Amino acid sequence: MDAHIKFETAPNKVARRITKMRPSAVRLLFAAAQRDDVISLAGGMPDVSLLPKSAVRKAAKAAVDAQAVTLQYGGTNGVFDTAAVFCDIVRDIGIRHKPENVIITTGAQEALDLVAKTFCDPGDIVITEGPTYLGALQAFSAYEPEIRTVPFDSQGMRMDLLEEELERIGKDNPRLKFLYTIPNFQNPGGVTMSPERRKRLLELSHEYDFVVVEDDPYGRLRYEGGHCLPMRALDDSVIYLGTISKMFAAGLRVGWIMAPPGVIAKINLAKQGTDLCGSVFDQVMAAAYFTQTPWQNTLQKFVKTYDKRRRAMLDALDEFFPPEATWTRPEGGFFVWATLPPYVDANSMLAEALDHGVIYAPGDSFFPDGVRGRNSMRLNFSYESPENIREAVRRLAEVIEDRLELYRAFIAAGAIKE
Numbered sequence: 001m002d003a004h005i006k007f008e009t010a011p012n013k014v015a016r017r018i019t020k021m022r023p024s025a026v027r028l029l030f031a032a033a034q035r036d037d038v039i040s041l042a043g044g045m046p047d048v049s050l051l052p053k054s055a056v057r058k059a060a061k062a063a064v065d066a067q068a069v070t071l072q073y074g075g076t077n078g079v080f081d082t083a084a085v086f087c088d089i090v091r092d093i094g095i096r097h098k099p100e101n102v103i104i105t106t107g108a109q110e111a112l113d114l115v116a117k118t119f120c121d122p123g124d125i126v127i128t129e130g131p132t133y134l135g136a137l138q139a140f141s142a143y144e145p146e147i148r149t150v151p152f153d154s155q156g157m158r159m160d161l162l163e164e165e166l167e168r169i170g171k172d173n174p175r176l177k178f179l180y181t182i183p184n185f186q187n188p189g190g191v192t193m194s195p196e197r198r199k200r201l202l203e204l205s206h207e208y209d210f211v212v213v214e215d216d217p218y219g220r221l222r223y224e225g226g227h228c229l230p231m232r233a234l235d236d237s238v239i240y241l242g243t244i245s246k247m248f249a250a251g252l253r254v255g256w257i258m259a260p261p262g263v264i265a266k267i268n269l270a271k272q273g274t275d276l277c278g279s280v281f282d283q284v285m286a287a288a289y290f291t292q293t294p295w296q297n298t299l300q301k302f303v304k305t306y307d308k309r310r311r312a313m314l315d316a317l318d319e320f321f322p323p324e325a326t327w328t329r330p331e332g333g334f335f336v337w338a339t340l341p342p343y344v345d346a347n348s349m350l351a352e353a354l355d356h357g358v359i360y361a362p363g364d365s366f367f368p369d370g371v372r373g374r375n376s377m378r379l380n381f382s383y384e385s386p387e388n389i390r391e392a393v394r395r396l397a398e399v400i401e402d403r404l405e406l407y408r409a410f411i412a413a414g415a416i417k418e
Contacts, residue, residue: 078104156193185333
């Protein structure tokens with residue numbers, strides 16, 4: 001007990017990197033999301049109730065039947081046959097890859113950690129979209145890089161602003177390690193990088209000597225528009241991250257890294273120090289699902305259902321949100337990024353929204369400094385019914401209107417200038 005008390009009163013014993021890490025705002029909201037009177041637009045959860053129980057049961061039985069293998073340690077790279085299945089899965093979207101150059105990870109989140117662990121020393125430079133996936137920011141920040149962000153528009157990361165940032169960094173700068181992007185239905189923005197910008201990004205990666213890390217958890221969840229080739233299909237130097245979380249089961253925690261052989265070898269070393277090997281049971285179950293069940297039919301069911309919910313959200317935003325607000329119109333994925341006037345703090349507004357029975361993810365969580373994006377929010381449409389989504393947006397619009405009315409009252413009273 002004395003030792004425990006001593007440690008608690010000695011914060012200097014904690015690693016510096018931990019003091020710089022921020023908790024996930026979305027994870028902190030999970031408890032509130034469980035309340036019966038709250039409609040959650042905060043999380044990014046797939047609707048696993050859409051999965052046929054017969055398919056899940058068949059995949060689980062395959063893993064149980066192979067218990068001599070599935071309940072034992074596995075190789076650090078993962079189960080080779082499962083890696084081969086994942087290579088088959090991505091072939092129809094344009095990627096040709098060998099299973100021996102795949103590392104299966106405990107979800108794509110471990111993949112992000114391993115990439116940062118492999119490439120980053122303190123003070124190195126990592127470029128991301130701004131805003132970007134908060135889980136990536138958490139994974140990267142543990143290795144203390146300098147994270148620089150580039151804004152996006154409706155066509156994805158702006159290449160003109162990226163070029164300006166790269167000019168500031170300079171060519172042949174050894175601190176510049178990689179650029180992380182979610183080109184398809186970006187989290188949290190919902191935008192998709194155009195084919196022209198993808199090609200330009202690859203050109204810049206060779207000109208300025210940095211690695212492109214392409215994270216593609218949502219690529220198959222397209223509801224309108226045409227398919228965009230992954231950058232990995234255009235350039236073998238790209239590190240491609242994938243996951244079964246949006247196509248099958250987030251709870252199984254199975255993802256992958258596809259990369260050049262030399263990179264895979266280095267990441268393998270990093271993974272050995274993290275978890276030795278992932279769950280063989282989960283990997284075999286995932287492979288069985290994608291080889292022994294009609295998973296494409298279920299995927300189309302996901303697409304159809306999520307599309308209805310997306311349309312419900314966009315229609316509700318058009319109907320209820322004030323003209324001072326703007327938002328993205330995603331062609332796929334899970335998220336809409338809404339921006340309010342700069343004087344509205346979406347973070348401080350969260351408590352009031354909770355009182356109205358709705359929660360969302362505040363925008364500042366998706367920036368490395370935790371400051372920018374305070375007048376923005378990420379809205380998720382994948383989990384709630386269309387009726388609940390409409391009601392949640394209506395409630396949220398009431399909260400926003402209260403804030404706008406307060407601001408107008410301050411202007412009328414002369415307390416602040418417009």
